Amino acid sequence: MREVSSPEQAALALAHGHLAILPTETVYGLGADADNREAVARIFTTKNRPANHPVIVHISQQEHIYMWATQIPDYAVDLGTAFWPGPMTLVLNRLPRAGDYLTGGQETIALRVSNHPVFQEVLKELAHKTNDPSVGIAAPSANRFGSVSPTTLAHAVEELGDHLTDEDVALNGGSSRVGVESTIIDATGSEPIILRHGGITAEDIESVIKLSQSESDVRAPGTLASHYAPNKQLRLITHSELLDTQPGALIAMSDVETPFGFTRMATPKNVNEYAQLLYAAIRDADKSSESVIYVVPPTGGGIAAAIRDRLNRAATK
Ligand code: TXA
Ligand code: MG
16 A cells, blocks of 8 residues: 555545545545455455455445436425535435445445545546546445544554555545544335434434434444444443543543543543544544543433444444
């Protein structure tokens, strides 16, 4: 793998069927040209990801959903208008272009328009090189299957560097602004259903369209199993329990003081900062000399729901 300095070079690698580690506003992704079956297959082997886990296809603008999906409900168009480009993914009924190699054999395709300027630029260059404005980049998070998503280029390279070839590339775009993955919405039914909490909150969505109260029958494999897990044990704990606990690494909001003997890994002042810092803090804690990672989850709504969701999975081993 080599680090390139321009979106144009990353697009060139993608157009030639290679993989690219790319920045998005949520987390770093491992990208391939979504029309290139062999390249997408390499995403799975590189991540050690099971073949039946579908990937998100990133497109440059909302208008291109019609080149990948069909039977699109009005509310999906409204959600796209409200939150794209941004940290939201819509699961829609697929067109034949969205082959089994992308959808894990499901009849649905997950689509997202990222707002990261570097990612947008890569898509623009790729559209130019492939002569296809609706070109997509298939990209799961740039981590080995089951482990913590990367929010910096260094973390992505740490995860995947050894598993990429000399022709694959990596492009820096700074620290991911949101820090947790996109909100995934099942938009195949008469009302939307949240499959994975993320950067666009339930409150945000409810400002546009009522969320369904029912369970989705869409399968979203990565959202079920234990995921986002560090190597060390991660334990969720309340502020008051902390005082009766053997010391370890600690991640908590700034209103929680560090008890004697603990190693503080992050001190976010609000929930947005919590989301931004969380994955890097878990990585640092994993590398520290402490044997247990204690986390006091944030309370309340908004992005706190996404943080609690990831923490619950990280704590399940
Ligand atoms: O923020 C994000 O969404 C990041 C950045 C890179 O865009 N991507 C990401 O991808 O988190 P990944 O593959 O790590 O997680 C995508 C999730 C998986 O849990 C997968 O099961 C689900 O999306 N998914 C993908 N396609 C789907 C589909 N057609 N139906 C249901 N779930 C789907
Ligand atoms: Mg992932």
